[in-house]
Amino acid sequence: MGDAEQMWITVVPALEDGEEDEAELVLVGIDPASGDPGQRVVDMLLDRGHEGEEGVFYLLPFDLGVRYERTVDRLAVLLLTSPEVYDHMVREYREDLAGAAAHLRGAPLVDGGVLLLRREITTDFDPATGDGNQPVVLLLREGPATEPDLFSAFDEGEAALAVVGTWGEDE
Template structure:
């Protein structure tokens, strides 16, 4: 898959060299207001390892869905929680939240980001819970996975681990 879709199936050697999984790039300066909203919610993460934050499923979570050979990942949040976190942010960002449609599978929730790719990769499950999704944040433009990993290694970006749920 090319990096323009900003979703990869791969490994982050300095984070977990043995785990292949789904990686999404999140641009803090994106013209799509939903990506900065994801970054606002990432502030709720708990740093476990240096530069690696884990989010609680009630703050931000991912949903996998498969349609044929396409795997999609959506990042979801509770509208009210996000509205509270956006109070100190620009009005334009808050206004965009009001325009986001509710997620039909979860009342009171919004889909912030949805990405998909053609792959035969099936996220592994443990006790019925799908593998978490890894987010790598950066500032500006489209970058490839190798560049994102290099930015993380140079402490110029952060990693967030987001719990996943199966598709509904």
């Protein structure tokens, strides 16, 4: 599947709060079993979360963050990590991934971060809010999936949900 098949602008049922006017969010499907090194590194970094309340894990902005780019009719989502976090995590925990992901680390930095994943679609949706950019919702499920498949897999406990904030905020 291409980028457009793994990125959606939608209401995320697991995050609904019962209001009539549900907010649309940017949803990106991540396949941790993919051969794509960027998706595999994203999955690895999500394990770096720091537990707040029971069952809720938080990522620091330099662990994994999102940056949006907008052109006339396209919206791009970039998932970034700091070079230090990337180097530590790949060396310490996923040496098997180091060779496959070397091109990610060797590429020019984007806003001081290692670009792990870039997805883009044609849309007029603008995720910018009065307080900055919206977070991105990642749904992790093995294998490519349609949007309804991701939601049903999450409901059945076969997928994980992560909300990733804006890159570089609160550093």
